Amino acid sequence: MKRQTILSVLISTIILCASADPVMAYVLLSPRRRWATTPITVRVYTTGNSTITDGSGGVNATVSAIRAWGIISSSTTSSAAVRGSAPATIMLNTNGGICSSTCLAATLTGYYVSQSGDDRIYDADVYTNQAYQYYSSGESGCSSEFDIDSIMVHEVGHVIGIGHSNVSGATMYPSISACNTAPRSLASDDFAARDDLY
Amino acid sequence: MTRRTLSLVLLLMVSALPLSASQFVDMQFDQLARGAKLIVRGTVVDTFSAWDDNREVIWTYATIRVHRYFGETTGPDTLVVRNAGGIVDGYMQEAIGFPVLRRGEDLVLMLADDGGHLVLHAYNQGKLLVQRRGAIEVLVSDPVRQGEARPQLTPRFGEAATNAVDDSPAMTIDEFSAMVDDARAGFRPTILRQQQ
Numbered sequence: 001m002k003r004q005t006i007l008s009v010l011i012s013t014i015i016l017c018a019s020a021d022p023v024m025a026y027v028l029l030s031p032r033r034r035w036a037t038t039p040i041t042v043r044v045y046t047t048g049n050s051t052i053t054d055g056s057g058g059v060n061a062t063v064s065a066i067r068a069w070g071i072i073s074s075s076t077t078s079s080a081a082v083r084g085s086a087p088a089t090i091m092l093n094t095n096g097g098i099c100s101s102t103c104l105a106a107t108l109t110g111y112y113v114s115q116s117g118d119d120r121i122y123d124a125d126v127y128t129n130q131a132y133q134y135y136s137s138g139e140s141g142c143s144s145e146f147d148i149d150s151i152m153v154h155e156v157g158h159v160i161g162i163g164h165s166n167v168s169g170a171t172m173y174p175s176i177s178a179c180n181t182a183p184r185s186l187a188s189d190d191f192a193a194r195d196d197l198y
Numbered sequence: 199m200t201r202r203t204l205s206l207v208l209l210l211m212v213s214a215l216p217l218s219a220s221q222f223v224d225m226q227f228d229q230l231a232r233g234a235k236l237i238v239r240g241t242v243v244d245t246f247s248a249w250d251d252n253r254e255v256i257w258t259y260a261t262i263r264v265h266r267y268f269g270e271t272t273g274p275d276t277l278v279v280r281n282a283g284g285i286v287d288g289y290m291q292e293a294i295g296f297p298v299l300r301r302g303e304d305l306v307l308m309l310a311d312d313g314g315h316l317v318l319h320a321y322n323q324g325k326l327l328v329q330r331r332g333a334i335e336v337l338v339s340d341p342v343r344q345g346e347a348r349p350q351l352t353p354r355f356g357e358a359a360t361n362a363v364d365d366s367p368a369m370t371i372d373e374f375s376a377m378v379d380d381a382r383a384g385f386r387p388t389i390l391r392q393q394q
Contacts, residue, residue, distance in 0.1 A: 029294065030347035083254040084291070098255060098282040098293055101310070102223045102320045108255070108282070109345070110291045122289075132223070158294040163345055174221075174295075 026172060026193035027163040033111050033119035034161045034197045041087040042066055042156060043077035049092040049128060049148065054138030058092050058148040061136035065149035066090075066156040068171075068186050071198055081125040084110055088124045088159050090152060096127030103129050105151050107158040124159040126152065142179035150176060150183035162193045221295045225320045231381035234308035234319040237268040238277065239328065239371065242303045247284025256291040258284035260299035262307065268378045279307065280315040283344050294345040297322045304328040306337055306374065329368065336368035 044066075048057015063074045081089035081096070099106035109124035128134075128148075135145040150171070157172045164174040169182070170189040231237065240262040247258045262277045282293040297318055308324035309316045318324035326337040369377075 027346070029292075029345040084289070096255075098296075099221075100312070102225050102323070104221055104223060106221060106282075106296070107294045108291060109294060110289060112288050113285065113290050158345070163294070 025167055026165045026170070026189050026196070028193065028197065029109075029158070029161050029163045031113075031119050032161070032197075033121050035121045038071040038198050039073040040071055040160055042072050042074045042090065042159065043079070043087050044074065044090045045080055045093065046076045046078050047093040049134050050130070051133045051145070052092075052136050052139065052148060054136045056138070058134060058136040058138070061138045061149050062090060062092065062152045065137065065153050065184055068153050068184065069156060069160065069194060071160070071194065072156060081127075082123075083108060083125055084123055086123050088126075088156075090126040090155070092128050092148070093130070094127060095129045096125070099127045099129045100131070104132055104146060105129065105155055107155045109158065121159075121161060126155045126159065137181070137184070144178045146176070146178055147181045147184070150181055153186070154183055157190065157193070160194065161197050162190070165189050165193070222321055222323075225323055227377060228381040230308055230320055230323055231269070231378045233310065234324065235311050236271055236273060236277070236309040236316070237306070237378055238262065238264045238273075238309065239266040239268070239306045240264040240277070240304075242299055242301050242305070245284075245299060245301050247286050249286055255282060256284040256286050256289075257282060258299065260301075268306075268375055269382050277309070277316055279309060280312070280317055292344040294343075295322075296344045297325045297340065298342070298344055299325075305340075306371070326374075328371070331368070335371055337371060337374050338366050338368045341366070 044059050044062045046059060048059040050057065052058035054061060059076055063076060066072050066074050077089065079089075081091050095103070096106065096108065098108060105126060105128050107124055107126050109121060111119045111121045113119060133145040134148040134151075135142050136148045154171055154176070162172055165172040167173060167187065167189040170187040171183040171185070172190055172193065173183070176183060242260050243263045244261040245258055247256050249256055258281050260279045260281065262279055264273070264275055264277055267273060279299060281299050282296055283291055283298070285291075305328055306326040308319040310319040310324070322340065322343060325340055327340050329336055329338055
């Protein structure tokens with residue numbers, strides 16, 4: 001191949017790469033919103049999920065897993081979620097009346113709308129659909145079940161103000177398959193979203 | 199368009215969106231169509247939001263003026279659909295990733311009965327926007343969910359919205375109607391049969 005042809009191909013490739021859309025990264029919830037202070041308190045209701053057989057119904061696994069965010073102060077609570085009031089509470093034993101049918105888990109978040117673009121999150125609670133089968137890091141083996149650790153690390157991403165990411169491999173990537181435990185570990189994209197907000 | 203092509207379009211309509219499988223499990227079209235109590239085309243003419251009796255959840259009630267019922271069902275000219283999330287006295291409650299019903303939207307809805315309230319069947323899968331592409335009306339999935347910004351207008355609950363035209367995968371309303379009839383008659387799309 002002539003040197004001129006190689007050069008043309010090379011230049012064309014560079015131009016194409018430069019003009020291509022940038023890779024989409026994390027997305028923050030819109031409008032942008034955050035909790036006023038860190039660490040953010042997240043409680044896990046002591047009654048766990050009946051399909052998880054790790055001894056606590058996934059409660060202890062969830063308390064531990066969501067600390068991956070690094071700005072979460074997590075513990076168990078015997079008080080069920082009170083919507084509209086902090087602290088953020090994860091309910092593994094109920095769908096909260098909002099998460100049924102094809103819904104696996106739902107985060108219900110609340111904030112006062114400001115005109116300054118500086119919205120504060122006042123509450124966020126997570127609910128779990130009891131119609132599906134889950135398992136936790138406290139169990140061994142998986143058979144077509146959904147990993148509660150991964151789901152809750154993802155949902156707590158919503159709790160702190162992060163939306164879905166287009167980066168495959170990120171915890172906030174909007175797709176998870178049964179028995180997939182990879183979202184338990186945050187990717188650099190997830191950390192970037194967190195650091196953008198806090 | 200053949201049934202196989204229609205199935206591919208449906209597949210594309212779904213795959214063109216970020217699948218919120220961490221929150222939702224996708225349902226096949228024939229399951230959707232058979233499981234829906236009502237399937238309608240209509241316009242959102244009004245919305246209002248209110249706390250429930252326990253002041254725990256803000257629900258948005260969307261009044262739908264029905265233009266057409268699909269399948270063998272029929273019903274009133276106006277329906278009220280309840281959806282989690284909304285804004286009351288400046289306090290916004292959002293179910294992240296859930297669908298939004300906005301005033302002014304022209305859409306096709308698959309509806310289920312939830313404790314006496316009509317709701318979107320299978321959440322986002324139960325809502326399709328009607329768009330005009332040239333002389334043809336097509337159905338597309340709504341790419342924007344609760345907690346996400348809508349490009350261009352960014353309307354919030356209750357604000358007027360328009361169905362912006364785009365080039366995402368779509369199917370015509372007649373094709374959709376045929377798919378509903380087939381599903382309710384017990385036929386499964388060819389592509390799905392082949393996968394079994």
